[in-house]
Amino acid sequence: MIEVIGLSAMKTVETLRPLRRTALVATAIALTVGVAADGVSYRRMADMLHLVVSSDRAAYSTKVVQRLTRDDPVLTASEYFEDESALPLPAQMFRFGAELVADETEELSYSLLSLYPINKKNGAGTELEEAGLQHVADHPDENFYGEEELGGERYFVAVYPDIAVAEACVHCHNGHKDSPRSDAKVGDVMGGVVIRIAMAPPPASDPGLD
Numbered sequence: 637m638i639e640v641i642g643l644s645a646m647k648t649v650e651t652l653r654p655l656r657r658t659a660l661v662a663t664a665i666a667l668t669v670g671v672a673a674d675g676v677s678y679r680r681m682a683d684m685l686h687l688v689v690s691s692d693r694a695a696y697s698t699k700v701v702q703r704l705t706r707d708d709p710v711l712t713a714s715e716y717f718e719d720e721s722a723l724p725l726p727a728q729m730f731r732f733g734a735e736l737v738a739d740e741t742e743e744l745s746y747s748l749l750s751l752y753p754i755n756k757k758n759g760a761g762t763e764l765e766e767a768g769l770q771h772v773a774d775h776p777d778e779n780f781y782g783e784e785e786l787g788g789e790r791y792f793v794a795v796y797p798d799i800a801v802a803e804a805c806v807h808c809h810n811g812h813k814d815s816p817r818s819d820a821k822v823g824d825v826m827g828g829v830v831i832r833i834a835m836a837p838p839p840a841s842d843p844g845l846d
């Protein structure tokens with residue numbers, strides 16, 4: 637795992653480690669208000685969020701899409717699910733959830749992006765996102781962590797490699813009419829999950845922290 641972040645983002649308070657419940661409560665509070673609470677670094681918060689969103693995507697893929705389209709084939713899955721009375725693709729379900737979060741807050745966002753997106757909405761939106769996607773493309777077993785300022789707001793950004801784990805990934809992407817790439821192979825990095833967290837300004841009473 638690589639670290640491409642300033643020290644200021646790594647304010648993990650080691651002394652809180654044994655108090656696991658405290659740390660979890662702090663995480664919940666932090667998620668609500670969009671700041672990293674004492675004891676939870678931005679990186680750890682992003683890692684935990686990534687675990688949740690990628691597990692949801694994997695569960696939908698296996699327990700819904702694979703089961704109903706392959707194991708017990710009663711439906712199809714299609715990008716055009718509305719017209720075709722089909723199941724949405726896992727990447728679409730992922731984006732729908734992310735769009736609901738975006739409706740609620742600007743302090744946290746997540747997305748499934750690529751340097752070669754089928755859906756142009758899923759391209760890099762900032763320089764750091766592009767650098768992060770390039771980094772995970774070049775280093776498939778590393779995550780990327782960084783910070784950037786947008787519109788006067790500082791953000792912690794984490795990018796996690798999204799790998800073509802199955803033949804279906806590359807088959808569909810390579811053959812898709814909107815895909816800029818047609819030579820992906822199983823095991824290649826197809827893109828990355830990007831988690832963005834608005835960073836808290838340093839407390840006024842403690843200006844030395846940042």
Ligand code: HEC
Nearest residue numbers: 715727748749750753754755758799800804805808826827
């Ligand atoms: C049946 C076709 C199909 C399959 C199978 C498929 N994808 Fe996709 N994928 C798509 C479509 C269509 C989108 C655009 C979804 C949207 O509207 O956001 C997409 C989006 C993505 C994106 C975001 C960038 C982009 O291209 O828009 C990534 C990364 C991605 N898929 C990776 C994968 C991986 C990894 C797998 C296998 C585990 C996979 N896909 C399987 C069709 C497919």
